[in-house]
Structures are given as C-alpha cells and as structure tokens.
Amino acid sequence: MSKILKFTQFSVRDLFVAAAPTIALIAGVCLLAYWLVDPAPPRTVRLATGQENSAYEEFGKKYAAALAKHGVKVTLVPSAGSGENLKRLRAGEVDIAFVQSGSTNEEAAEREGLTSLGSLFVEPLWLFLRETKGKPPITQLTQLKGLKINYGPKGAGAPRLFRQVLELNGVEKGEVERFSLANTPATVELLEGRIDGLVFTSAPEAPLIQMLLQTPGIKLFNFNQAEAYARKLPFLTHVVLPQGIVDLGRDIPAEDYNLIAPTATLVARDDLHPALTDLFVQAASSIHSGAGWFSQQGQFPSAKYTEIPVDAEAAKYYKSGPPLLQRYMTFWLANFFDRMWVVVVALGALILPLSKVVPPLYVWRIRSRVYRWYGQLRAVEQAVEDAPEGSRMEVYEAQLQRLNEIEELVNQVSIPLSFADGLYGLRSHIQFVRKRIQFLMGESAPAVDEAVAV
Structure with a gap:
C-alpha cells in the first residue's frame, strides 16, 4: 500500500514546497499592509482633565475606568482647565481633552487639526x-x-x-x-x-x-x-x-x-485613531446621557453646541449608533475584522499574478526529478565515446555497472501518475544506452580475441 501511495495523481508536498515562497510573500505583504496602511489603535491615550476637585477631574476618572474595560489605558493629565487643555492639544502633549465652548472657533480648530467628539454637558x-x-x-x-x-x-x-x-x-x-x-x-x-x-x-x-x-x-x-x-x-x-x-x-x-x-466639549487631535474615537464617544454616551440638573435624558452627548468641527466617526455614531461589529463582539475583535479590508485589498492585488507562478514551479519541481538523471546518462555516453582503444572493454563494463546503479535509483523515484510518462521515458532511454553499450561490446570482442591469438 505504501508503494502504491507513492504514485498518486497529485503531490501535496511538492505543491507546498513550490507555493511556499509565494505564500510567504503574500503573507508578508498583507501583514505589512495591515500594520502600516491601517495601524492598530494604541493601547494608551492621554486625556487632559482639569484642576483638583473639578468636574473635569471626576469625569476623567470615569473615562479611564470605561476604556480600561477594553484594554486601553487612559493617562489623566491634570491642568488648570480649558485654556491649558487647548494649548496642550495644539502642542501635541495630549491626545484628547475637555475644552469649554467659546475657547476657539471653527477656522482656528481646522487649522490646528482639532476635532470635536461631541458636547458633553453645560458648565x-x-x-x-x-x-x-x-x-x-x-x-x-x-x-x-x-x-x-x-x-x-x-x-x-x-x-x-x-x-x-x-x-x-x-x-x-x-x-x-x-x-x-x-x-x-x-x-x-x-x-x-x-x-x-x-x-x-x-x-x-x-x-x-x-x-x-x-x-x-x-x-x-x-x-x-x-x-x-x-x-x-x-x-x-x-x-x-x-x-x-x-x-x-x-x-x-x-x-x-x-x-x-458654556458647554464642555470633548476635543481630540485629528490624528486620533478612529477606533479610539468610537470608544470615547461610546463612553461619553454612557457617562453623560442621563438627566441632570441642567439637561434632559438623552440631551447629551451631542454633535450640537460646539463651534469645533465634529469628527466624522463621532458624527456617524450620533446618527447611527455604535459600529455594527462592536454591537456583537469585543472592541479588539471588532476592530480586527473592521481593518481586514486592508488585507483583502492586498490579497486581491497579489494572489492573481502570483498564482500564475505556482503551477509552473510545481511542474518544474516534479519533472526535475526525472530530468536530472539525463545528465548522468549523458556522462555515461560521453565515457563510452571517449574510451581509449586498448581498454574499451573495461570502460564498457564499468559504464554498464553504472547504468545498473542509475536504473536502480530511478526505480525508487516517486512522482504523480500524471507525470509518469517522463519516468517511463527515462527508463526506456536507460535501456537504449545499455543496448548500445552491449552492441559496442559485441563489436569489440572479436578484435580482442584476434589480439590475444596473435
């Protein structure tokens, strides 16, 4: 049974070896696209809050607790208040901050790369x-x-x-x-x-x-x-x-x-990862959506009451709710599938052209098991042709022995049945060379006998 299994219609091992470089290249390019074109969201983010015993400080602690449930660490950065928070955002010292309405205007915010994640409460x-x-x-x-x-x-x-x-x-x-x-x-x-x-x-x-x-x-x-x-x-x-x-x-x-x-607004730099934007907006909906002293149930958070342009992801959330995947799975898993489109694009660009390379490589690998023995046959023929006149019989016998060894090794070669014609062709050619040597030995035998008689 083991011998029969050697001769099959298809060689998985050879296909794998032939396709391995292509698969490795595709996987490498996909990973590169996955991490560089659409990088994973960072696991730490800096939030500028406010003074000790302030509402900004209290709400900052709530945001830190909410995002910690998703494996994101929020580093709270105390400040004097809204004005200092805005300066730190402009300088890139923090990623997100509480900012009071009236602190800037739409033109300045766009110029400085700031976006609003929504108004949170009146202060x-x-x-x-x-x-x-x-x-x-x-x-x-x-x-x-x-x-x-x-x-x-x-x-x-x-x-x-x-x-x-x-x-x-x-x-x-x-x-x-x-x-x-x-x-x-x-x-x-x-x-x-x-x-x-x-x-x-x-x-x-x-x-x-x-x-x-x-x-x-x-x-x-x-x-x-x-x-x-x-x-x-x-x-x-x-x-x-x-x-x-x-x-x-x-x-x-x-x-x-x-x-x-005025209204307190959650303001972020426009390079904040979209996935973190979703997390902060979801946390804001949980923290600020209840009725308060000055607001009705569901009034906040809101895309209104802010002079800073609202982030596209935040606006989408206020209109349609959380992303579909995040409604049914964890944040990181949903984010993984959401970013998989990058891999799909990379695969589409690579699989079609590279898939045309694999079949020829597979065929070459199979046929090379047969073709490499033709070099051995040519060496035998060359040795026979170059045999000196006085020692031709010894050379012929040595090459016949070599042919026998080659034939024994060729009989152990395992290739798929679809390529068996090449193997049988090789064996017939070995037999052809053997008959030619035997023919030459027959011609040389009388000459040898005459020399001995003399």
Missing part, C-alpha cells in the same frame, strides 16, 4: 460671593468694583469668560481686584474671608460646587439677565438652577437661579 459660570452683614446683596456685576474676586488660574476657562462678561457690563480691567488661585485654595481663601468672591465654570457634579451651594454665608450670584448674555455671546446657554435641587428637605437653594453656561 455654568458660578459666581460665589461672601455675604456681608449690613450690606445689601449684590444683584449687578457693576457692584463688584473694588472687591477681591478670584478669577481662577491662568489656563482655566473661567478667567477669559468672566472678563468677557464684565466687559459687557462696562466694568473695566483693574476695577475688580483679580486673584488667580486654583479652585481649592481659592475656596479656602473665600471661607477664611480673605477674598470676597470666586468664579468657577464647572458642571454641578464638582465637589467644591456641591459644598459651596450648601455653605452658610456663601451666596450664589443670580444672573437675572442670563437670556441677554446668551444673545450677546452665542456660545453661552441660559440655564436655570431649580429651587430645592441641591436639598429638597432644606430647600437649597431657596429660589430659582438663572445662570449662564
């Missing part, structure tokens, strides 16, 4: 003031003249916004004594009475906001002209802090408060 301008006995409450921003107000540190979003608001009220630079402390130390200074007020732009989830709203002797400024501010500064929204929203039992606050609010 009102909170102006907390110390109540002073014997003095009437402050109801107009013009009454801030001469007071000590902390605008926030350089790089935060609040100082720039608050200056714009004061200018609309005709309050000149220098008429308010400005401080530039970070939020936490500024809160301490306010509680100790060393400053008269402080400004935040933050979501209400920030711990300092929650604390100050419930601190006796600290009064939140009511922007009664909020609608006018929103008309003057289009990136602002008029929002209302409802009575009792902080604590219904204690009725905190005791009245509705009108506030003006």
Whole structure:
C-alpha cells in the first residue's frame, strides 16, 4: 500500500514546497499592509482633565475606568482647565481633552487639526460671593468694583469668560481686584474671608460646587439677565438652577437661579485613531446621557453646541449608533475584522499574478526529478565515446555497472501518475544506452580475441 501511495495523481508536498515562497510573500505583504496602511489603535491615550476637585477631574476618572474595560489605558493629565487643555492639544502633549465652548472657533480648530467628539454637558459660570452683614446683596456685576474676586488660574476657562462678561457690563480691567488661585485654595481663601468672591465654570457634579451651594454665608450670584448674555455671546446657554435641587428637605437653594453656561466639549487631535474615537464617544454616551440638573435624558452627548468641527466617526455614531461589529463582539475583535479590508485589498492585488507562478514551479519541481538523471546518462555516453582503444572493454563494463546503479535509483523515484510518462521515458532511454553499450561490446570482442591469438 505504501508503494502504491507513492504514485498518486497529485503531490501535496511538492505543491507546498513550490507555493511556499509565494505564500510567504503574500503573507508578508498583507501583514505589512495591515500594520502600516491601517495601524492598530494604541493601547494608551492621554486625556487632559482639569484642576483638583473639578468636574473635569471626576469625569476623567470615569473615562479611564470605561476604556480600561477594553484594554486601553487612559493617562489623566491634570491642568488648570480649558485654556491649558487647548494649548496642550495644539502642542501635541495630549491626545484628547475637555475644552469649554467659546475657547476657539471653527477656522482656528481646522487649522490646528482639532476635532470635536461631541458636547458633553453645560458648565455654568458660578459666581460665589461672601455675604456681608449690613450690606445689601449684590444683584449687578457693576457692584463688584473694588472687591477681591478670584478669577481662577491662568489656563482655566473661567478667567477669559468672566472678563468677557464684565466687559459687557462696562466694568473695566483693574476695577475688580483679580486673584488667580486654583479652585481649592481659592475656596479656602473665600471661607477664611480673605477674598470676597470666586468664579468657577464647572458642571454641578464638582465637589467644591456641591459644598459651596450648601455653605452658610456663601451666596450664589443670580444672573437675572442670563437670556441677554446668551444673545450677546452665542456660545453661552441660559440655564436655570431649580429651587430645592441641591436639598429638597432644606430647600437649597431657596429660589430659582438663572445662570449662564458654556458647554464642555470633548476635543481630540485629528490624528486620533478612529477606533479610539468610537470608544470615547461610546463612553461619553454612557457617562453623560442621563438627566441632570441642567439637561434632559438623552440631551447629551451631542454633535450640537460646539463651534469645533465634529469628527466624522463621532458624527456617524450620533446618527447611527455604535459600529455594527462592536454591537456583537469585543472592541479588539471588532476592530480586527473592521481593518481586514486592508488585507483583502492586498490579497486581491497579489494572489492573481502570483498564482500564475505556482503551477509552473510545481511542474518544474516534479519533472526535475526525472530530468536530472539525463545528465548522468549523458556522462555515461560521453565515457563510452571517449574510451581509449586498448581498454574499451573495461570502460564498457564499468559504464554498464553504472547504468545498473542509475536504473536502480530511478526505480525508487516517486512522482504523480500524471507525470509518469517522463519516468517511463527515462527508463526506456536507460535501456537504449545499455543496448548500445552491449552492441559496442559485441563489436569489440572479436578484435580482442584476434589480439590475444596473435
């Protein structure tokens, strides 16, 4: 049975050896295309957040936890706030950041390679003031003249916004004594009475906001002209802090408060991998989609309320939901199949031309097992032709012995049946050379006998 199996219609081993270089070349090109043309998403990303105890910091931790479930490490980069985050994005120091609306414009964002992944939440301008006995409450921003107000540190979003608001009220630079402390130390200074007020732009989830709203002797400024501010500064929204929203039992606050609010936006560099864009937008939908103090269920995240052009992948998500594959499989597996089109293109470009090379290589490899013995036959014939006259019989006998050895080896050659004609042809040619030598030996024998007789 083993001998029969040697003679088959097809040789898998020979096909594999013939096709191996082509397969290796195709695999190499496909891998190169897979990693270079459409590289895998990085497993680390840098997210610029905000100050200690800020809403940006709290939300940054939630994003880190959400992406960690998919094997992506989010490195949180603390900052002074929106302004510093924008600078770090421009410099390439971070990949993604929280940025306040009004910090830039569409033309500048396109020029600097920035895209929006959607607006996340409104972050009102909170102006907390110390109540002073014997003095009437402050109801107009013009009454801030001469007071000590902390605008926030350089790089935060609040100082720039608050200056714009004061200018609309005709309050000149220098008429308010400005401080530039970070939020936490500024809160301490306010509680100790060393400053008269402080400004935040933050979501209400920030711990300092929650604390100050419930601190006796600290009064939140009511922007009664909020609608006018929103008309003057289009990136602002008029929002209302409802009575009792902080604590219904204690009725905190005791009245509705009108506030003006920019929108927090998730901004990324335009070279952020599309797969990471999908992950961040999905995380944003999970973190910010619920109802809040100033938003309805499902209002955020949104492609609206941002002056920065919305990323194409993010816009697709807001319109159609998560990518189809990511609905049914893990992120990395879905990303793998999503990127396989690169391999398909590479295969299509290579398989057709290279597949034409394999059959000739296979045929050559099979036939070479037969053809190489013709060199041995030619050597035998050459030895016979060059035999010296005095020792021809010895040469003929030696070459017959060599032919027998060649024939024995040829009989052990295994080739597919479709190529057996070449093998039988070789064996007939061996027999032909043998008969020729025997014929020559027959002619030489009388001459040898005559020489012996003499």
